[in-house]
Amino acid sequence: MRTSSLAGGGMLIGFNLFQACKPSVKPPIDLSNLDYNDFNAFIKIANNGAVTIFSPNPEIGQGVKTAMPMIIAEELEVAWKNVFVKQGILDTKYYTRQVAGGSQSIRHGWDALRQTGATAKQMLVNAAALRWGVDANDCKVSEGVITSPTGDTLGYGEVVNEAALLEVPEEVSLKETKDYTIIGTETVNVDIDGIITGKPLFGLDYTKEGMVFAAVVRPPAFGQKLKSFDYSEARKIPGVIDVIKIGKKVQGLLEADPSFGSKISPSDKIAVIAKSTWQAMKAKNVIKAEWEDDTFMESTADHDKKLTDLLDGTQWENRRKDGDVNKAFKEADTVIERTYESPFLPHNCMEPMNFFADVTASKVHLVGPIQTPEWKAGLVAKMLEREPEDILLEMTRMGGGFGRRLYGDFVLEAAEISDAIGKPVKLVYSREDDMSAGVYRPAIKYRIKAAIKDGQLTGYHLKEAAINDNMYGLIPNFFPAGAIANYQVDTANYQSNITTGAWRAPYTNFLAYAEQSFFDELAEAMNVDKVQFRIDLLKKVQPEKDERIQYDPDRMIAVIKKAVEKSGWGQQPKGVFQGFANYYCHNTHVAEVADVVIENGKPVVKKVTCVVDCGIVVNPMGALNQIEGGVIDGIGHSMYGDLAFEGGMPKASNYDRYRLIRMKEAPKVEVHLMQNEHSPTGLGEPTLPPAGGAVANALKAATGQRIYKQPFAKYPELLKIIEEPIIG
Incomplete structure (x- = not known):
């Protein structure tokens, strides 16, 4: 790809021939003979009128490679x-x-x-206007064709060479929403x-002449x-080229940037280099490695105790404090306190790390496949002591x-291996590597305490106890912040040698x-309607008086009312139990209603009605994919997701022991x-969080039992769920 800088720089216009993937259709343009002009870093226009648009952000299935060029x-x-x-x-x-990350690309x-x-359009119009000797404001454009006041026409390709030489306009007019034809x-x-x-298209597909393959032996347990x-024995396997120890360069990077420590193991590792991935993985499995305990080997029981100790302790960091919650609790008619618990979760991407x-x-x-390319390029440059411009x-x-x-972490490993062997290398994780050497969602416990006085909610205190950095669990200025006079949010955490980080819809x-x-x-305790209770709280919020408030109460009320209407809330036939969550x-407002029925003695989620306010929808087809996927993922992990540890080692390393939602279970x-x-606001993540709440509330309606721990299916005494046997 060629780029050129212009005065005012920073934009790129280009063309992409995705239809050429159809084997039975000839490409409409001979790409080898195109004469391109680069307007900026996003757009290229050829002299025959072809347009290529480059999508700058990583594509992880959220659709930005389609949506950003559409804009x-x-x-x-x-x-x-x-x-x-x-x-x-x-x-x-x-x-x-x-x-x-963070559903923020669009x-x-x-x-x-x-x-x-x-801007690019205006430059093209200006070029045509100069050729005709007319005012650019009197010209019109439609589908890449510029029309003069007298009816003459010029295609973009006919003026692209002249347009590329013009000064970049500082101000341009943007279209009104009503005039959109693509968005x-x-x-x-x-x-x-x-x-x-x-x-x-994917990282696993990438090849380069002379490339070798690597697999890495990592510590079997954290710590x-x-x-x-x-x-x-590994060197005897056909195709094996070398076996080396790696890790020193990464350790040096960790010393320079300790903040990365909770995201990567500091131990040395063993890299096997071979002519194929299969040969490298076979050799990896016969290496005899001896490991020694470096720090405490934590188990799930240890985490559970430490989190409980945090909740019962006094070492808290305050995140928000309105009014006086302690006074509200002392004066309350009723105080309700509950504790909620969640386990570690792996990410389980379909494509393993590579x-x-x-x-x-x-x-x-x-x-390769990376969500944060700039960050990783910078870390590789530091690790290898290279200049940033050396990294492509x-x-x-x-x-x-x-x-x-x-x-x-896999990027750093690949770079360290290539640097050591002097060859281009493709590092590939097995599924077991992916699940047992992951960066997990941390186990978390929440304790919520509320005060009720004269039928009103007068106090609310939320405590979070988390593993490693607690930035992944809590947002103090989301609902119900601003709705309750006495409102307090506190957090505490302890450091674990198990690597943790963001998991879909972090916080x-x-x-x-x-x-x-x-x-x-x-x-239920206040004997009020569940939905109206939320609406009444939202009506008390005044974001114009509190700049910390991040949500819009009016937009939230609107999605709630729409969800009630579309789901038939409270009007379902006997045997259909509903649960609500908003x-x-x-940056997106969501309301969901889950419908649960009892089949063969166990509750089954049959349907979820989901209402979303994400502003202007760029691509409705892509939006639907993200919304449905988020809901099903949220239900699946609330119901089944659970990764336990014993002696610092994950107890599941493949799908025979890790339960995911199955196709027949998707509502x-x-x-x-x-x-x-x-x-527009985010869509890749916002529909996941409320799904678990909607299902939990529907399960309460169906079974009479409240659930305070995830995954729900782990507690058959509450749900009467008959689990299908899992192999092993």
Whole structure:
């Protein structure tokens, strides 16, 4: 890919030929003979009118590789059928926030991407106007064709060479929402043909001539370090090239940047290099390694005790304090206190961790699936003591991320191996590597205490006890912040040698279940309608007087009312038990209603009605995929997700012992999108957190039992769930 800088720089216009993936269809454009002009880092336009748009952010299945170019194309005024999309590389000069995390890609890119398309369009119109000798304001554009006041026409390709030489306009007009022709339309994923025909799009697909493969032996338990190893048998396996010890460079990086410590093991590791992945993995399995305990080998029982001790202790960090909760509790007619518990969770991406690295004297070439390319390129540069400009990082499509690919320990390993052997190398994790050497969602406990006085909620105290950094569990300014006069949020944590980090919908994936279940219990104690109870609280919020409040109470009330309407709340036939939850996270407001029935003596989630306010929907088809996926993922992990540890070792390393939701267990998800003209917000994560709360509240209606721990299916005495046997 070629880029050029312009005065005012920072934009790129380009073309992508995704339809060429169809073997029975000839590409409409001969890419080898195109004469491109680079407008900026996003857009390229050829002299025949072809348009390529580069998508700057990592694609993990959330659809940004389709949606971000749609935004540019809308303002560029080109026909989507004539647009080709390509994945951009890491480019810190022309792109900003090349990150897939927090459901923020579209939200942060919305204004800049529209400006990019509109600026390029204006330059093309200005060029045509100069040729005609007319005022550019009198020209019109439709699908890449510029029309003069007298009816003359010029295609973008006819003026692209002249336009590229013009000054970049500082101010341009953006389209009104009512005039959109691309944004808001059902648009097929630009990679779909390649995905279903097996084209090399993912990190595991990447190859390069002369490349070798690596597999790594890591400590079997967290808290261990390598003492010695015997690789004599491994070297006898055909195809094995070398066996080396790695880890010193990563340890040096950890010393320089201790904040990365909870995300990667500090132990030395053993890398096997071979001519194929299979040969490397076979050899890895016969290496005789001796490990010694470095720190305490924690088990699930240890975590449980430490979290409980934190909840019962006094070492707290205050996150928000309104009024006086202690006074509210002393004066209360009723005080309700509940504790909610969650386990560790692995990420279980469909595509295991992998990365390509080629470290040479002139450059470091990195290719693979990563959610934070700039961060990882910077860490590799530090680790290898190279200049940042020495690093070339290309992003591939990812077979899932969910937060695991934020951290990129596998990128560092690949780079260290390539540097040591002087060859291009592809590092590949097995499924067992992926699950047992992960960066997990930390186990967390919440304790919520509420005061009720004269039929009103007068006090609310939320405590979080978490493992490692507690930034992954709590947002103090989300609902019900601002709705209760006496409101306090405190956190505490302890450090574990088990690596932990963000897991899909961090901060909220478990908290939403805890709070929404607690709200239902409060409403029952106060003998008020559960939904109206939430609405009444929201009506008390005054965000204009409290800038800390992050949610919009009016938008939240609207999604609640829509969910009540669309789900038939309270009007279902006998035998259908409903549970309600609403939540705000990742800048999006969501309300969900779960329908549960009893079949063969056990509760079954049959349907979830989901109402979402995410502002303008760029691609409704992509939005539906994200919403449905988030709901089902939220239900599945609330019901079944559980990773226990014994002596620092995960008790599950593959799907024979780790329970995921099955296809037959996935409920129908009915989606309703609120229509408004607010700027777009996140969609990849917001529908996951309330799903667990809606299901828990529906299970209470069906069984009469409240659940205070996840996964729900672990407590058959509460749910009367008959688990299907798991092999082993």
